[in-house]
Amino acid sequence: MSIAPSWTILSWAAGAAAFFCAAAAVSPVSAQLALPGAVEPTPEGSVASPARPKKKLSSGEIGSARGPVVMPKAPSxxxxxxxxxxxxxxxxxxxxxxxxxxxxxxxxxxxxxxxxxxxxxxxxxxxxxxxxxxxxxxxxxxxxxxxxxxxxxxxxxxxxxxxxxxxxxxxxxxxxxxxxxxxxxxxxxxxxxxDFDPKKAEEMLGSRAAVEKTVRSDFKALYDRNSKDKLVRGFVVKEQAGFSSWREEVCRSYAKESDFGYCALRLTEARVIALGAQLAGGVKLPEGYAETVAAEESAGKAKGKK
Known part of the structure; x- marks a missing residue:
């Protein structure tokens, strides 16, 4: 089983189809790390400066506090x-x-x-x-x-x-x-x-649903914050679009996953932390991302003229 090399660069090179599918998920109803995902240090790139939330969200969610966003605490x-x-x-x-x-x-x-x-x-x-x-x-x-x-x-x-x-x-x-x-x-x-206790299966699945809700809320906040920056906005969408499929790849072999959703819960919790890092510190684009996007757009225009 292979895992994407970094939570933060997960699937930014995905095709246009993934982009438009994720774009449709921007609404708070249907929006769905990448851990950034798995695990090489994030390459240095351009950073979108963090900004204060435009509107107050419900308390208890990442990005909900007034003023600068405080990053969620990493597991010890x-x-x-x-x-x-x-x-x-x-x-x-x-x-x-x-x-x-x-x-x-x-x-x-x-x-x-x-x-x-x-x-x-x-x-x-x-x-x-x-x-x-x-x-x-x-x-x-x-x-x-x-x-x-x-x-x-x-x-x-x-x-x-x-x-x-x-x-x-x-x-x-x-x-x-x-x-x-x-x-x-x-x-x-x-x-x-x-070690899985059948009596706790429902509780674990419920915890995952709650974390999924936080992911959707944080993703929408991050998208809204970067909505005027086409490059960063596209990266955020592509990254989010790849998370679910990446999580499925990692978790499909985990024991009793269909009953407990343990693996998916842990990776989704990590995704919340990754989104929190982006909300608090800005979105860091992978090295060479801007050039790659420009090349793809140029190739698309050239193909359209033929």
Whole structure:
């Protein structure tokens, strides 16, 4: 499973169809990160200056306060310390601890995958050399991000969510030749399948619905704020248009997702944080985005003349 390289640049290169579909979703009724999405640092680009909301919104929603928008607080590393998190709820496993009570580190890592010598045959690797040091990185999306600094056989980056981590590794499966194993760590590592309580399914689905409402409200506020800037407005629309499909790709393999919606809930919460970062600090365009858009418009006009 591959994951988009960044919450903030997710799907900006999507086709015109995605643009018009998202444009129709601007109304507060039908509007729907990208975590910015998954995980490379956001390239530096132009920034749309933040502005005060034009109108007061209902209290409790991101962007609702009078004056400058306050960014929502990112989930703490404490929500993942001492827990066993599993990829898709039933695959590879990871545990975190703090070095001397301070720096976050990986205390235990087990990777599940396919044998290099026999395709289709499962393999499991208990990664040695624990603990693995984690280096803080800038996510550009309001989340706490870390990069594995001492595992050259399978380098990856992770964003800390609420009791879970979102991992990316440039879309490449890792080949651990000494263990005759190929494993892909990309995806959501969170609550194990065995820990889901059927009695809480309705509550979890209800929480997701509430978070979805906040996403719609924040997206509309962000769109309205940038409505006069065609370039930024187009980027915001394309980014939002790609979020649902990206989330579906990440979550379709998560255990009991249809019953609990756990994966979708965690990614949607992260999307709220990403939108909050854009509302508070302005929209940062990916490097080269303006040039790409200009080239596409030029090509479209040239094609129309033929």
């Amino acid at each position: 590393e404490d929500t993942i310390i001492g827990k066993t998190l599993k990829l898709d709820g039933n695959g590879s496993a990871i545990e975190f601890s703090r070095a001397g009570g301070a720096d976050l580190q990986i205390a235990k890592l087990t990777l599940s995958g396919d044998r290099l010598s026999r395709s289709g045959e499962e393999c499991r690797v208990e990664v040695s050399g624990m603990p693995l040091k984690l280096t803080p990185r800038d996510s550009g999306a309001g989340l706490r991000r870390y990069q594995v600094a001492s595992f050259p056989a399978c380098p990856f980056t992770l964003d800390v969510l609420d009791g879970a981590v979102l991992v990316t590794n440039d879309g490449k499966a890792c080949e651990i030749k000494e263990a005759d194993c190929r494993a892909d760590p990309s995806g959501l590592w969170g609550t194990p399948e065995s």
